[in-house]
Amino acid sequence: MTFFLVVSLNVIMAEPEKEAVERKTLEQRDAMSDLQKLRHSCAHVLATAVLRLWPDALLDIGPPTDEGFYYDFELASHRFTPDDFFKIEAEMTKVIKENQVFAKSIMAREEAHAFFVAQGQKYKVERLSDIPAGETISFFTNGNFVDLCAGPHVMRTGNIKAFKLLRVAAAYFRGNEKNEQLQRLYGTAFKNKDELESWLKMQEEAKKRDHRKIGAEMGLFAMDTDYVGPGLPLWLPKGTVLVEELENLAKETEFAAGYVRVRTPHLAREKMYKTSGHLPYYAESMFPPMELVEENSSKKGDSQEPLKVERYYLKAMNCPHHHRIFAAEPRSYRDLPLRLAEYGTCYRYEQSGELFGLMRVRSLNMNDAHIYCTEGQFADEFRAVNEMYLKYFKIFGIEKYTMRFSTHDPSKLGLKFVNEPELWKRTEDMVRKVLIDSGINYVEVPNEAAFYGPKIDVQVWSAIGREFTIATNQVDFAVPAKFGLTYRSRENTDETPLCIHRAPLGTHERFIGFLIEHYAGNFPLWLAPEQVRVITIGDEEPLVAYAKEIVAELRAQQVRAEGDYGTDKINGKILRAETAKVHTMLVIGSREMAANQVAVRIHGKGNTGVKLRSEVVVDLVKAIKEREA
RNA sequence: GCCCAUGUAGCUCAGUUGGCAGAGCACGUCCUUGGUAAGGACGAGGUCAUCGGUUCAAACCCGAUCGUGGGCUCCA
Numbered sequence: 001m002t003f004f005l006v007v008s009l010n011v012i013m014a015e016p017e018k019e020a021v022e023r024k025t026l027e028q029r030d031a032m033s034d035l036q037k038l039r040h041s042c043a044h045v046l047a048t049a050v051l052r053l054w055p056d057a058l059l060d061i062g063p064p065t066d067e068g069f070y071y072d073f074e075l076a077s078h079r080f081t082p083d084d085f086f087k088i089e090a091e092m093t094k095v096i097k098e099n100q101v102f103a104k105s106i107m108a109r110e111e112a113h114a115f116f117v118a119q120g121q122k123y124k125v126e127r128l129s130d131i132p133a134g135e136t137i138s139f140f141t142n143g144n145f146v147d148l149c150a151g152p153h154v155m156r157t158g159n160i161k162a163f164k165l166l167r168v169a170a171a172y173f174r175g176n177e178k179n180e181q182l183q184r185l186y187g188t189a190f191k192n193k194d195e196l197e198s199w200l201k202m203q204e205e206a207k208k209r210d211h212r213k214i215g216a217e218m219g220l221f222a223m224d225t226d227y228v229g230p231g232l233p234l235w236l237p238k239g240t241v242l243v244e245e246l247e248n249l250a251k252e253t254e255f256a257a258g259y260v261r262v263r264t265p266h267l268a269r270e271k272m273y274k275t276s277g278h279l280p281y282y283a284e285s286m287f288p289p290m291e292l293v294e295e296n297s298s299k300k301g302d303s304q305e306p307l308k309v310e311r312y313y314l315k316a317m318n319c320p321h322h323h324r325i326f327a328a329e330p331r332s333y334r335d336l337p338l339r340l341a342e343y344g345t346c347y348r349y350e351q352s353g354e355l356f357g358l359m360r361v362r363s364l365n366m367n368d369a370h371i372y373c374t375e376g377q378f379a380d381e382f383r384a385v386n387e388m389y390l391k392y393f394k395i396f397g398i399e400k401y402t403m404r405f406s407t408h409d410p411s412k413l414g415l416k417f418v419n420e421p422e423l424w425k426r427t428e429d430m431v432r433k434v435l436i437d438s439g440i441n442y443v444e445v446p447n448e449a450a451f452y453g454p455k456i457d458v459q460v461w462s463a464i465g466r467e468f469t470i471a472t473n474q475v476d477f478a479v480p481a482k483f484g485l486t487y488r489s490r491e492n493t494d495e496t497p498l499c500i501h502r503a504p505l506g507t508h509e510r511f512i513g514f515l516i517e518h519y520a521g522n523f524p525l526w527l528a529p530e531q532v533r534v535i536t537i538g539d540e541e542p543l544v545a546y547a548k549e550i551v552a553e554l555r556a557q558q559v560r561a562e563g564d565y566g567t568d569k570i571n572g573k574i575l576r577a578e579t580a581k582v583h584t585m586l587v588i589g590s591r592e593m594a595a596n597q598v599a600v601r602i603h604g605k606g607n608t609g610v611k612l613r614s615e616v617v618v619d620l621v622k623a624i625k626e627r628e629a
Numbered sequence: 630g631c632c633c634a635u636g637u638a639g640c641u642c643a644g645u646u647g648g649c650a651g652a653g654c655a656c657g658u659c660c661u662u663g664g665u666a667a668g669g670a671c672g673a674g675g676u677c678a679u680c681g682g683u684u685c686a687a688a689c690c691c692g693a694u695c696g697u698g699g700g701c702u703c704c705a
Binding site for chain 1: 703
């Protein structure tokens with residue numbers, strides 16, 4: 001998770017050149033699915049309706065999206081609120097009832113330009129200028145509404161059988177906050193009413209899995225924005241169990257893979273970040289510095305004399321600290337690869353509007369490690385890192401994932417990318433080969449590498465379809481040099497090591513947020529905050545003593561067991577345990593106690609029958625140790 | 630940061646035209662002695678986010694602030 005660094009270095013080394021606008025080809029447009037055509041057409045209907053209701057609206061664009069469509073408007077006379085939806089939807093329904101034909105026509109560029117200038121549609125004029133010379137400029141007309149559009153569309157407005165406006169949002173023209181802010185209306189459309197209904201129902205279901213909701217219900221984490229601050233989660237006891245189980249997993253896995261652990265402070269002097277390149281270019285994404293002012297004692301009373309200020313910054317990533325650990329001792333090629341691992345705590349001043357539950361926070365604990373190696377060791381190291389990712393995915397049952405392999409663009413060497421053409425080629429070839437050899441599902445994205453080397457972003461999807469960039473794995477052949485890191489080679493020369501940044505489990509915050517939604521809070525036994533609850537039928541003393549004995553035995557074996565010995569009826573106790581998502585419930589009454597047995601109930605699966613108490617303890621301990629799914 | 634929505638008990642929410650602050654769950658005490666998703670009674674719990682304004686009277690109307698949520702190029 002070192003994307004932070006990427007940005008800063010880009011800024012240092014390259015004037016952000018104006019990227020050509022990437023455009024869909026007409027072929028790609030023709031390949032639009034039926035559903036996309038429908039939704040795109042519905043966006044036109046939305047624009048038609050808005051223009052009827054507010055004739056002064058200026059239009060931008062209205063593409064289909066994964067879940068529906070949107071259309072962007074500038075409308076000085078009115079601000080959309082959800083209260084307008086009823087009115088707009090009613091007008092859209094009228095347009096659909098009129099069953100207007102979507103008719104395609106073509107204009108010459110000058111003609112099209114004049115057409116929009118005459119209407120004062122300034123965004124359309126700008127969009128028009130995006131169209132490359134030679135490409136046909138087409139229009140679609142439905143009723144009185146004419147829109148610059150490459151299509152394709154459904155035949156008639158009447159083909160739209162089910163639609164709904166979803167929300168209103170602001171959006172900057174071309175997504176750039178320096179541009180005008182437009183009003184965006186989001187909606188969706190489906191083939192028929194049933195599909196719309198079931199989609200809406202699914203959205204409701206998804207809300208129930210939201211990590212913020214489950215996190216509060218299960219007592220995993222809390223946000224105390226009043227006293228602690230926004231984006232600074234507090235891990236409650238049950239959430240801390242998750243954090244520590246993940247750390248144990250990482251420690252074990254990394255130890256077996258030859259990593260060594262280090263620990264570093266949460267802050268460092270200004271010089272650190274000037275060297276790394278974060279300052280001053282990325283200062284606004286870091287918490288402001290702590291300033292230590294040194295009084296000028298020699299000239300007391302001379303307030304004109306500037307005071308010496310020492311600045312410390314909270315770290316936004318761990319790499320610089322790890323680099324300084326590399327530098328702390330003389331290194332030989334014999335020491336490499338050196339794999340430094342730390343669950344490091346970082347702080348990033350994310351914009352207030354960017355904060356989102358556990359997914360986007362201001363304090364984060366990274367499953368970080370930096371592998372310093374020679375070029376000859378690189379491929380093996382990189383392969384091992386990938387295998388670690390896959391091992392984790394297997395443990396968590398993550399089946400849907402994509403690795404985005406970002407490479408450089410040779411035409412931008414020395415600008416956007418460090419000018420080491422041979423090194424780029426060699427490392428990219430090695431990375432690509434590792435990916436192919438490992439049979440990993442990946443997509444290659446040119447021109448998106450970090451300044452200092454190729455990288456892999458790992459994307460996963462939570463059960464409610466939310467996409468997460470959960471981890472990053474980057475090659476770095478530039479920053480070690482900035483910190484003057486070297487090792488003595490076999491030939492007795494000083495060489496700069498390659499560095500692999502990797503964080504397979506991302507940050508605790510984001511990864512646990514993902515896991516909550518992935519499992520809907522129904523964690524596997526080894527992760528479950530409360531693994532076992534021993535429930536008595538009744539509260540008679542011998543029975544309670546028996547139950548307490550079982551709890552003590554389990555806890556002695558490090559099983560997170562609690563007891564429910566109260567006077568409640570058994571149904572009430574079961575309900576509470578199920579609601580709390582306790583993984584295993586051991587129910588005991590006088591019958592079980594007499595036979596030294598327990599009745600085993602598994603969360604979500606119901607009563608699975610009685611077993612010998614000794615057997616159950618052994619099974620539980622084994623399943624936890626093996627991290628059974 | 631910006632636009633929209635939103636903020637009432639630990640949680641989910643109600644609160645009529647501006648007129649005594651409410652319910653269910655959770656929590657506490659007691660009763661209930663029971664067999665796998667709610668037995669019962671009583672009780673405690675609130676600066677209606679914060680600050681200011683209008684009013685005889687504000688949870689309610691107005692303004693500001695803070696927080697939270699949705700969104701901010703899936704590209705004619």
